[in-house]
Amino acid sequence: MNPARQIAVAIISATVLLLCSGPVAGRFGQHDGDGDMGEELGFHPIVDPYKRELDFRVKRATPPEDTTSQKNQVICMRVSPSLPLPNSNANFTFGQATIHGWAVFYKSQHSMAFVKPKCVVPGHVLVMPLKSRKRILDMQSDELADLFLTSQRVQRGMELFHGVSSSMIAVQDGPDAGQSVQHVHVHIMPRRSKDFEENDEIYEELNNHDKGPAVQWRTKKEMMIEADELRQFF
Numbered sequence: 001m002n003p004a005r006q007i008a009v010a011i012i013s014a015t016v017l018l019l020c021s022g023p024v025a026g027r028f029g030q031h032d033g034d035g036d037m038g039e040e041l042g043f044h045p046i047v048d049p050y051k052r053e054l055d056f057r058v059k060r061a062t063p064p065e066d067t068t069s070q071k072n073q074v075i076c077m078r079v080s081p082s083l084p085l086p087n088s089n090a091n092f093t094f095g096q097a098t099i100h101g102w103a104v105f106y107k108s109q110h111s112m113a114f115v116k117p118k119c120v121v122p123g124h125v126l127v128m129p130l131k132s133r134k135r136i137l138d139m140q141s142d143e144l145a146d147l148f149l150t151s152q153r154v155q156r157g158m159e160l161f162h163g164v165s166s167s168m169i170a171v172q173d174g175p176d177a178g179q180s181v182q183h184v185h186v187h188i189m190p191r192r193s194k195d196f197e198e199n200d201e202i203y204e205e206l207n208n209h210d211k212g213p214a215v216q217w218r219t220k221k222e223m224m225i226e227a228d229e230l231r232q233f234f
């Protein structure tokens, strides 16, 4: 990165720190290193007073179609740590299913992550928007941004938790794509070397893992233990 850009990033980062945070210490000038940052001006691991890493994505805002007032505003999005979790006896509509509060281990402004009664691989979890949205196409831009930033946060957490360095991220968007629950959800599936004989077998498994009378569902207790562990971790 050239010096002028580096300074610009530092100034904007400092502004964001002032705008969106309390007493935190920032490290400037570190990037994910892919060289293709697009609109993104900086990505800085920041450690909060509890030594947890926070994500701040710093962007030059593109005004949303429905408003002109946000032009040139700096957007800050704090993806972690989790917002307060729902009560364990809360019930959320998830298409034709119900998600119970005890299964939820991470929550953001518009999304939450929860454990599943049947997993394709260990650590297979879902992230869904809080509002009822059947398709990605039905989602507002802020919900969509939050859903995928949350998915990224959850993916990183699950990879660390399971000690792996790959994940399959999948959205079955619409019935012909295999979507069975009519509420958008992102599958986060930690992958291990040779976890399937053929790498792409996971697609078939994803399609069939929760269908038919032979499915061996996990017990509520198993799911609760996993969710409790993840809650400590996230």
Ligand SMILES: *[C@@H]1O[C@H](CO)[C@@H](O)[C@H](O)[C@H]1NC(C)=O
Binding pocket: 089, 090, 091
């Ligand atoms: C959520 O649903 C369960 C039954 O599945 C019920 O026992 C519980 O009372 C419900 N919670 C609330 C807050 O209504």
